[in-house]
Structure formats: structure tokens, C-alpha cells
Amino acid sequence: MRSAKRERLERAGWKVGTVRQFLGLSEEEEVFLELKLALARSLRERRARRGMTQAQLARLIASSQSRVAKMEAGDRTVSLDLLVRSLLAIGTSKRELAQIIAPRRAA
Amino acid sequence: MRSAKRERLERAGWKVGTVRQFLGLSEEEEVFLELKLALARSLRERRARRGMTQAQLARLIASSQSRVAKMEAGDRTVSLDLLVRSLLAIGTSKRELAQIIAPRRAA
DNA sequence: CGCCTCTATGTCGGTTCTGATATGCTTCGC
DNA sequence: GCGAAGCATATCAGAACCGACATAGAGGCG
Numbered sequence: 001m002r003s004a005k006r007e008r009l010e011r012a013g014w015k016v017g018t019v020r021q022f023l024g025l026s027e028e029e030e031v032f033l034e035l036k037l038a039l040a041r042s043l044r045e046r047r048a049r050r051g052m053t054q055a056q057l058a059r060l061i062a063s064s065q066s067r068v069a070k071m072e073a074g075d076r077t078v079s080l081d082l083l084v085r086s087l088l089a090i091g092t093s094k095r096e097l098a099q100i101i102a103p104r105r106a107a
Numbered sequence: 108m109r110s111a112k113r114e115r116l117e118r119a120g121w122k123v124g125t126v127r128q129f130l131g132l133s134e135e136e137e138v139f140l141e142l143k144l145a146l147a148r149s150l151r152e153r154r155a156r157r158g159m160t161q162a163q164l165a166r167l168i169a170s171s172q173s174r175v176a177k178m179e180a181g182d183r184t185v186s187l188d189l190l191v192r193s194l195l196a197i198g199t200s201k202r203e204l205a206q207i208i209a210p211r212r213a214a
Numbered sequence: 215c216g217c218c219t220c221t222a223t224g225t226c227g228g229t230t231c232t233g234a235t236a237t238g239c240t241t242c243g244c
Numbered sequence: 245g246c247g248a249a250g251c252a253t254a255t256c257a258g259a260a261c262c263g264a265c266a267t268a269g270a271g272g273c274g
């Protein structure tokens with residue numbers, strides 16, 4: 001993923017560092033955030049594939065629409081716990097969860 | 108305190124399936140608890156393999172020895188967040204994390 | 215346009231999780 | 245025996261997270 005995007009940005013005049021450098025994150029923190037974002041994206045994708053609205057998913061997991069929105073947005077106030085619980089609630093298996101965390105194909 | 112009962116049972120050596128029926132856990136809740144326990148076991152194993160004490164690991168993740176003990180014991184008051192952060196802190200990769208969640212070989 | 219549906223964002227009171235601390239239990243080496 | 249090291253367990257104040265609610269924005273349909 002690196003070079004193509006990087007090249008484009010640099011040609012456009014951007015000074016490119018990593019997000020991690022910019023925010024002053026440690027290696028583990030960066031991986032952790034990536035993890036949350038991957039789960040968030042997957043949640044949205046799976047919900048959409050099922051034709052559910054955020055409100056419907058919220059009811060399913062006994063939460064609220066606003067929290068679902070925050071989950072899918074990767075808001076920092078949502079825990080990994082809630083993300084994983086939600087994914088399980090819409091029928092994600094442990095194997096699929098593992099696949100989300102460490103995709104077999106390029107991310 | 109709905110899981111005080113669960114703790115007592117688990118300490119008494121009950122197997123998960125039985126506990127699930129007895130406590131009326133849903134399918135997802137059971138999977139979620141299995142997940143936490145798998146991570147907890149893995150954390151202990153990896154720490155031991157590194158020859159670290161709980162106190163050393165605690166310092167590494169800016170926590171306390173007692174919390175590490177609770178993590179490894181699968182205490183209900185420890186979050187998935189903390190477990191995953193800890194595993195990452197001792198050098199677990201995303202791929203290894205996925206492996207813990209959905210083992211390729213016999214669980 | 216108005217109305218409806220879906221999603222995003224901010225806030226708030228209550229609950230849960232966290233690090234710290236104290237303390238007890240084993241298991242070592244002396 | 246004694247002390248030290250390592251792990252388990254209980255408690256507590258404060259931080260983080262939660263669901264609920266209000267509200268705004270975006271898009272579609274008549």
C-alpha cells in the first residue's frame with residue numbers, strides 16, 4: 001500500500017510521515033488503533049450487507065443508534081469489547097473475526 | 108453481580124458448556140467469554156515464556172501486578188481492550204492474535 | 215418545498231473498568 | 245524455622261465507557 005499512495009501525496013506536495021509519528025503513538029498503540037478500525041469497518045460492512053439500519057443493530061445488541069454510529073466511526077469512546085460483542089451478535093464467527101484482524105490478502 | 112455465581116462455579120472446576128446452560132448464557136456471550144479466556148491463557152503463556160514476572164509485565168503496560176493477575180485469571184472485570192493491549196505490548200503480532208482467536212490446529 | 219428515513223455528533227447521569235494498595239498464600243533458598 | 249519472591253484476592257477512588265436523548269445533516273420521494 002505504501003509507495004503508490006505515498007508517491008501521489010508527495011507529488012501533490014505533502015510531507016508524508018506516518019499517522020503514528022504525527023500523533024506520537026507507540027508501535028503497539030498504532031496496531032491497536034488499526035485493529036479497532038478494521039473491526040469498525042467490518043461491522044459497518046456486515047450490517048449493510050444484511051440490510052440493517054444502525055437502529056436495528058442497536059436494538060439487537062441492546063444499545064442505541066448513536067453508539068452504533070460511534071462504533072462504525074471508530075470513535076475513541078467505544079471499547080473493543082463492544083465492537084467484538086456487536087460483531088458476534090450479527091453472526092460473525094471466531095474464524096471470521098480472526099480474518100478481520102489479520103487478513104489473508106493485502107489490507 | 109450476575110457473575111459472582113459464575114466465578115464460584117468456575118473456581119469449583121465446572122466446564123463451560125454446563126455453566127452456560129446453567130447460567131443461561133447466549134451463544135454470543137459464550138463465544139465472547141471463550142475469547143477472553145483464550146487471550147488470558149495466551150498472555151500467561153507468553154509472559155512465562157519470556158521469563159517475566161507479573162510485576163514486570165505490569166510495569167511494561169503501566170498497570171499493576173494485581174491487574175495482571177486478574178487478566179490471566181480471566182476475571183470478569185478485565186476488558187478485552189486491556190488484554191489485547193497487553194498482548195501487543197509483549198510483542199504479539201496481529202497474525203498471532205488472530206491465531207489465538209481462531210487456532211488452526213486443535214484448540 | 216415539506217416530510218421521512220438514516221446517520222453523525224454532542225452531552226449527560228449512571229455503571230463498569232482501572233491502577234493502586236493492602237494483604238494472604240505458596241514456594242523457594244538459607 | 246525466617247525472609248524473599250511471585251501470584252491471588254479484596255477494596256476503593258477516579259477514569260473510561262455506557263445507553264439514552266436531543267439534534268443536525270444528508271438523501272430520497274412526492
